[in-house]
Amino acid sequence: xxxxxxxxxxxxxxxxxxxxxxxxxxxxxxxxxxxxxxxxxxxxxxxxxxxxxxxxxxxxxxxxxxxxxxxxxxxxxxxxxxxxxxxxxxxxxxxxxxxxxxxxxxxxxxxxxxxxxxxxxxxxxxxx
Numbered sequence: 001x002x003x004x005x006x007x008x009x010x011x012x013x014x015x016x017x018x019x020x021x022x023x024x025x026x027x028x029x030x031x032x033x034x035x036x037x038x039x040x041x042x043x044x045x046x047x048x049x050x051x052x053x054x055x056x057x058x059x060x061x062x063x064x065x066x067x068x069x070x071x072x073x074x075x076x077x078x079x080x081x082x083x084x085x086x087x088x089x090x091x092x093x094x095x096x097x098x099x100x101x102x103x104x105x106x107x108x109x110x111x112x113x114x115x116x117x118x119x120x121x122x123x124x125x126x127x128x
Contacts, residue, residue, distance in 0.1 A: 001052055003118035004088075005045040006110050012043035012092035019045055019090040027123040028100075035100040035124060042074070043092040044110060046117065050087065058091065059111045062122075065104045100124050 010023030021043050028035065042060055060074040076091050100106075103126060109119040 001046055001048045001112060001117065003044060003110055004047050005043070006108075006118040006120055007043055008108065008120065008122055009041050009043055012041040014090050014092055017090070019043060019092065021092075026121050027125065029125050029127045031127050033101060033103065037095075037098050037100070039094065039096050040098070041092050041094050042108060044090075044118075046089045046091075046110075046112060048087040048089070053087070056089070056112050057114070058089070059114070060093065061109050061111065063107050063109070064102060065106075070101070071098065 005019065005021070007021055007024045008026065009021050010025070012022070013020045021041075028037065046058075058076040060076065061069055062071045062073075063069050074093055074095075076093055103124050106122040106124065107119050108122055110117045
């Protein structure tokens, strides 16, 4: 299995088995802390090989530079069923009112069956 797409964005939607992603970003520059980001999405696509069909646990964890998880992990779908003939799993998850109390680099990691597949940064920095 492979994470073909994994992104933080302004908006995402799945329509007709197509993953639509708009406004991809990896950093936020803010005037002051705490930052309460009203709305953003985490979206992605995992491709499976034919022999990997079955049930999967999909989870997203956000960690800070100290390795702490300041937010509860996101459970997207505890039993994602991957159908034969369409070996991809598209997902998008809306996050609202997420509060960042510290500047720095956060890592957002996609896990499938507790195996980390892909990690992307989110950098919170002061506006200069």
